[in-house]
Amino acid sequence: MNSQRCYEKKHPDHKTIVKVGECHFGSPHIEVISGPCSVESFEQLYEVALTLKKLGCHCIRGGAFKPRTSPYSFQGLGETALQILDTIREQMGLAVITEIMSQEQIQQAEAFVDCYQVGSRNMQNFELLKSLGKQDKPVLLKRGLSATLEEFLMAAEYILSEGNEQVILCERGIRSFDPATRNVLDLAAVAKLKELTHLPIIVDPSHATGQRSLVPPTALAAVAVGADGLMIETHPNPDHSISDAEQAISLETLESLLPKIDAVAQAIGREEIIKEEAVLIGV
Ligand code: PEP
Ligand code: MN
Secondary structure: OOOOOOOEOOOOOOOOOEEEOOEEEOOOOOEEEEEOOEOOOHHHHHHHHHHHHHHOOOEEEOEOOOOOOOOOOOOOOOHHHHHHHHHHHHHHOOEEEEEOOOHHHHHHHOOOOOEEEEOHHHOOOHHHHHHHOOOOOOEEEEOOOOOOHHHHHHHHHHHHOOOOOOEEEEEOOEOOOOOOOOOEOOHHHHHHHHHHEOOOEEEOHHHHHOOHHHHHHHHHHHHHHOOOEEEEEEOOOHHHOOOOHHHOEOHHHHHHHHHHHHHHHHHOOOOOOOOOOOOOOOO
């Protein structure tokens, strides 16, 4: 039995950098992943992608298979969404991240994505985690709805111990008694995880708060507390989002937030996001 866990730091400065396309999670850069809750159409994703390129973000998100509380809610466009993500990836040169909920979906998504997302509801789907441990793509692992940090890290351990070292942790808020916000963003967990593991940690202020107005302030707080990146839900027309409309921010809001993220990053001694001109490939 291995007594040293894979997620543990071997020395105080031990850090893992996980590369997803041009993003380096765990490096001094604050990496911003953004995109809609669900892929709804090519036009929708293309508009988001154009903005991300303009702003110098390298990674787009978008759900193809949606884990919805009700089986009657929109479940995602599935295979069609994967095709759209793949086209955006090819045409725009953005890395693609999407959630998979089963071993079957890993195979379905494999050719189309750069990083698999494990959602909160599947954080302890151990068979899924073990399968992801055998893949050679990075995995973004979201904290379970009411998972302790020990449970969160042991979920990561399932992936790491199978040989896949490319794990990014994501704090996305935990359940509480108070319905005032969708979840409670556990910022102390980010700082604590930095002590406990060498893995990169990002924060999702969208699912953590569930409210568009709270996304920018909590995103900034996450960077201040040491997050290596952010995952933010955006939509060209937020009120018309098919899923999670209340928490989606506009592309304009994202644009105005990024310089503030840079400012906080600089204030705590991290490099700012490098801006680059829009580069359109093959369109
Ligand atoms: C998501 O990021 O699309 C999502 C469903 O988030 P979570 O698993 O954190 O609820
Ligand atoms: Mn969502």
